[in-house]
Amino acid sequence: xxxxxxxxxxxxxxxxxxxxxxxxxxxxxxxxxxxxxxxxxxxxxxxxxxxxxxxxxxxxxxxxxxxxxxxxxxxxxxxxxxxxxxxxxxxxxxxxxxxxxxxxxxxxxxxxxxxxxxxxxxxxxxxxxxxxxxxxxxxxxxxxxxxxxxxxxxxxxxxxxxxxxxxxxxxxxxxxxxxxxxxxxxxxxxxxxxxxxxxxxxxxxxxxxxxxxxxxxxxxxxxxxxxxxxxxxxxxxxxxxxxxxxxxxxxxxxxxxxxxxxxxxxxxxxxxxxxxxxxxxxxxxxxxxxxxxxxxxxxxxxxxxxxxxxxxxxxxxxxxxxxxxxxxxxxxxxxxxxxxxxxxxxxxxxxxxxxxxxxxxxxxxxxxxxxxxxxxxxxxxxxxxxxxxxxxxxxxxxxxxxxxxxxxxxxxxxxxxxxxxxxxxxxxxxxxxxxxxxxxxxxxxxxxxxxxxxxxxxxxxxxxxxxxxxxxxxxxxxxxxxxxxxxxxxxxxxxxxxxxxxxxxxxxxxxxxxxxxxxxxxxxxxxxxxxxxxxxxxxxxxxxxxxxxxxxxxxxxxxxxxxxxxxxxxxxxxxxxxxxxxxxxxxxxxxxxxxxxxxxxxxxxxxxxxxxxxxxxxxx
Numbered sequence: 001x002x003x004x005x006x007x008x009x010x011x012x013x014x015x016x017x018x019x020x021x022x023x024x025x026x027x028x029x030x031x032x033x034x035x036x037x038x039x040x041x042x043x044x045x046x047x048x049x050x051x052x053x054x055x056x057x058x059x060x061x062x063x064x065x066x067x068x069x070x071x072x073x074x075x076x077x078x079x080x081x082x083x084x085x086x087x088x089x090x091x092x093x094x095x096x097x098x099x100x101x102x103x104x105x106x107x108x109x110x111x112x113x114x115x116x117x118x119x120x121x122x123x124x125x126x127x128x129x130x131x132x133x134x135x136x137x138x139x140x141x142x143x144x145x146x147x148x149x150x151x152x153x154x155x156x157x158x159x160x161x162x163x164x165x166x167x168x169x170x171x172x173x174x175x176x177x178x179x180x181x182x183x184x185x186x187x188x189x190x191x192x193x194x195x196x197x198x199x200x201x202x203x204x205x206x207x208x209x210x211x212x213x214x215x216x217x218x219x220x221x222x223x224x225x226x227x228x229x230x231x232x233x234x235x236x237x238x239x240x241x242x243x244x245x246x247x248x249x250x251x252x253x254x255x256x257x258x259x260x261x262x263x264x265x266x267x268x269x270x271x272x273x274x275x276x277x278x279x280x281x282x283x284x285x286x287x288x289x290x291x292x293x294x295x296x297x298x299x300x301x302x303x304x305x306x307x308x309x310x311x312x313x314x315x316x317x318x319x320x321x322x323x324x325x326x327x328x329x330x331x332x333x334x335x336x337x338x339x340x341x342x343x344x345x346x347x348x349x350x351x352x353x354x355x356x357x358x359x360x361x362x363x364x365x366x367x368x369x370x371x372x373x374x375x376x377x378x379x380x381x382x383x384x385x386x387x388x389x390x391x392x393x394x395x396x397x398x399x400x401x402x403x404x405x406x407x408x409x410x411x412x413x414x415x416x417x418x419x420x421x422x423x424x425x426x427x428x429x430x431x432x433x434x435x436x437x438x439x440x441x442x443x444x445x446x447x448x449x450x451x452x453x454x455x456x457x458x459x460x461x462x463x464x465x466x467x468x469x470x471x472x473x474x475x476x477x478x479x480x481x482x483x484x485x486x487x488x489x490x491x492x493x494x495x496x497x498x499x500x501x502x503x504x505x506x507x508x509x510x511x512x513x514x515x516x517x518x519x520x521x522x523x524x525x526x527x528x529x530x531x532x533x534x535x536x537x538x539x540x541x542x543x544x545x546x547x548x549x550x551x552x553x554x555x556x557x558x559x560x561x562x563x564x565x566x567x568x569x570x571x572x573x574x575x576x577x578x579x580x581x582x583x584x585x586x587x588x589x590x591x592x593x594x595x596x597x598x599x600x601x602x603x604x605x606x607x608x609x610x611x612x613x614x615x616x617x618x619x620x
Contacts, residue, residue: 071102072101075146080104085191103198104195105159106163112138127335128219128279133271155212160192161223164190193223193227217238217240239302251307254277274314277311277313281310281336284340286343288347289339289343330396330405331403334386334409345371372424385403388410388454411458418448418452418483421444425441426486429442431493456479487506
């Protein structure tokens with residue numbers, strides 16, 4: 001506390017020397033260097049001092065005592081951690097480490113393997129870390145634990161969150177010899193997830209927050225996304241990260257960039273600043289994109305564009321200076337910049353399109369077309385390795401041998417853009433019969449729906465782990481199911497169009513394709529079970545030979561590698577409290593398919609709007 005007081009007094013004296021009249025003569029040391037203050041630099045110093053005085057007590061961590069007991073971190077083998085969880089499951093004492101305040105980290109060698117996996121396979125989707133900094137952090141934390149020294153909860157939470165995400169996706173049989181099954185990997189992921197959340201809670205109750213807290217919250221939101229879907233817990237982690245980033249002043253990181261300074265920042269300072277830019281723009285992109293998704297947050301976002309004083313992130317190699325002239329490559333930052341651009345369109349969508357359907361229909365249709373043109377321009381202006389046209393795909397083949405994550409980045413960007421386009425036009429698609437002007441919306445919807453389905457058909461990498469394939473399928477099911485909904489809606493409401501039979505065959509082909517992936521996604525299992533049951537119940541066949549259709553569907557159902565209950569139990573049987581109820585089909589979806597397959601032309605358009613939203617808000 002005395003250090004804070006001394007600093008305040010020193011700054012007060014400096015302010016007095018600037019503001020108050022100077023009395024007496026001062027003898028200057030002629031040998032000392034003279035620094036000539038320009039008006040701009042003097043004003044900058046005064047602003048800095050005033051800012052300090054105005055914010056006294058706003059971010060002081062030592063004014064009150066700790067609000068929770070300290071956490072203890074120990075190093076244990078993976079086998080020991082798994083045994084402890086087996087014991088906890090048998091005795092019903094999950095979360096015991098929280099009550100004792102003890103969190104087990106893996107052995108150093110295992111920690112390196114897990115982080116390397118994160119760096120090589122996951123960081124491109126979440127480019128918010130500096131690799132050299134994290135490697136140094138791992139060494140520092142493990143050294144301090146080995147020396148029986150305390151470690152701060154924030155960096156511990158960051159490591160635990162990266163371990164949790166890596167464990168979730170790690171090959172069951174790999175360099176970590178003790179992990180021999182998907183179940184073991186999931187147990188470890190959930191254990192370290194709880195540890196990360198405990199460390200974050202401890203930090204929240206005892207500190208004002210750090211950059212490591214924000215990074216850990218972002219990574220944990222990814223873990224929760226895959227364990228729990230687009231749930232309230234996921235949204236809470238995201239909103240907490242935004243709130244803490246604001247407290248850290250990340251929104252005004254470059255506010256004083258144009259002011260002169262007497263200091264030349266070293267390379268590490270520049271890199272740290274660049275990491276903060278990446279973190280904040282990642283939060284911005286997620287915030288704006290989620291404003292167009294069905295859920296409590298639909299139609300609103302937290303970060304206002306006028307309040308952002310942060311320059312866009314730039315590409316650089318670890319150890320090089322941010323801003324170096326590097327050729328655009330398909331890296332995590334390229335992906336982040338594409339996400340940011342799409343997020344800007346999502347924000348414009350939220351600002352333009354009301355939630356109420358009647359209000360949407362009152363918007364000048366030219367505004368819808370204008371937004372559509374911007375989405376199409378976005379797709380055209382993407383780097384060639386993210387585009388889907390044949391010429392671009394041919395050019396990117398050579399790059400994909402080195403940058404192996406191009407396909408998944410391309411898939412995420414393109415499907416997100418095309419589903420936003422479907423959502424933009426969906427309300428007009430089902431009203432084309434009443435207004436021929438909406439014919440363009442029908443064409444746009446079908447075009448983007450077909451693009452999403454075509455992206456789904458692309459081959460997967462044989463090197464991916466089963467859970468990596470599961471995660472990809474979670475995204476694919478969401479986006480492809482929405483595309484499937486567009487096809488069904490078009491059949492129901494635009495039955496008199498000349499290509500009706502072709503569209504029926506197209507829908508059947510999509511259903512047949514999705515049947516082949518039942519073994520991977522429990523959500524897909526539930527959805528297709530509902531679809532095929534309603535089709536069978538109402539004797540609706542999408543091709544000429546009904547017997548063939550039924551035979552194919554029954555044959556595809558026999559190819560399921562995991563019974564639906566087994567795969568769902570894989571995530572829930574350990575009692576960790578994640579994902580419970582995530583795979584339950586909403587009754588309205590059954591009603592949706594029931595109506596859809598009766599091919600009624602007099603359905604209530606507003607009900608279809610609501611049902612479309614229910615489908616869109618399902619677990620991702």
